[in-house]
Structure formats: C-alpha cells, structure tokens
Amino acid sequence: MPDTLQERHGVQVLMCDPSGPTVVSEQDALNLIGAALLDAEIVVVPVSRLDEKFFSLSTRFAGEIMQKFVNYQLRLAVVGDISHYLEASDALRALVRESNLGSHIWFLPDAEALDARLKATGAKARGLHA
Numbered sequence: 001m002p003d004t005l006q007e008r009h010g011v012q013v014l015m016c017d018p019s020g021p022t023v024v025s026e027q028d029a030l031n032l033i034g035a036a037l038l039d040a041e042i043v044v045v046p047v048s049r050l051d052e053k054f055f056s057l058s059t060r061f062a063g064e065i066m067q068k069f070v071n072y073q074l075r076l077a078v079v080g081d082i083s084h085y086l087e088a089s090d091a092l093r094a095l096v097r098e099s100n101l102g103s104h105i106w107f108l109p110d111a112e113a114l115d116a117r118l119k120a121t122g123a124k125a126r127g128l129h130a
Contacts, residue, residue, distance in 0.1 A: 003032075005039050009118040014040040016049055024051040029065045033072050040074070044114060047080030055085040057092055066105050077106040077114055 003016045014036040023029055023045065036043045053059040069076040086093050099105040103121060108114050 003035060008115060011042060011118050012040045013114075013118070014043045016043065016045045018046040018048045020049055022051050023049055023054070023065065026064055026068065029068050033068060033074055036074055037072060042075035042077055042118075043069070044077045044079055047078060047082055050078065055082065055089070055092060057089065057095065062095070066099075070104050075104050075106070077108055077117075079108050079110060079114055081109060082107060 003014055003020060006013050006015055014032070016032065021028065023032070032043050032045070051061070053061045054065065055062070057063070066076060082092075082096070086096065096107040100107060106114075106117060108117065
C-alpha cells in the first residue's frame with residue numbers, strides 16, 4: 001500500500017505506509033515533505049519507517065529531520081511504540097515530552113492517539129500550513 005492522503009478530523013494527513021522505505025537521510029525526509037507540501041498539513045510516519053539513528057539523539061538525525069518539517073511548516077507525527085528507545089534515553093524522553101506539548105512534532109503510540117490529537121487541535125492547527 002502506498003503512502004496515502006487522508007482527511008482526518010478536518011485535517012489533511014499524509015499517512016506513510018509502514019512497509020515503505022526507511023527514512024535514513026535528510027533527503028528521505030525532504031522526499032516526504034515534497035510529497036505532502038501541496039496537499040497535507042501533517043505527515044504521519046510509522047516508527048518502522050525511521051532509521052534507528054533517529055532515536056539516538058547523539059547522531060542529531062532526529063533534530064535535523066524535525067527542523068526540516070518545521071521549516072516547511074508541516075507537522076510531523078511519529079506513530080508507534082518507542083518505549084524501548086525511551087527506556088534507554090533520558091534525553092529522548094525529554095524531547096518526546098516537550099514535543100508533545102507543542103503543535104508541530106508529536107510522538108504518538110497509535111492511530112487512535114493521532115485521531116484524538118487531531119480532533120482536539122485540528123481547528124487551531126489549520127492556520128499552521130500557509
């Protein structure tokens with residue numbers, strides 16, 4: 001199944017296929033941004049699509065990817081179980097906690113949590129994508 005554009009709670013969402021290519025470089029992230037830029041407000045990337053280095057903050061890969069999304073005024077939701085990464089890193093726990101307080105980058109356990117966030121913030125966030 002390819003990546004698909006969906007409307008969820010009034011928000012245009014690019015849902016990335018879990019079996020799609022792994023994001024291993026900034027260019028891979030830019031490819032997702034390019035696919036979403038005209039139509040989507042948020043890109044939902046399953047944990048399985050992210051290279052392990054994304055969750056090791058010392059690589060700075062997560063920061064680079066997250067900054068790309070912010071620069072292009074697109075929201076990013078990383079969806080899936082990251083508990084084993086969180087157990088290993090206080091810094092990652094802090095990043096996830098802070099990110100989830102904002103409106104640009106979310107780390108969510110599943111699609112139901114995504115829908116809850118979109119329902120709660122969809123109307124306010126529509127203005128983010130100009």
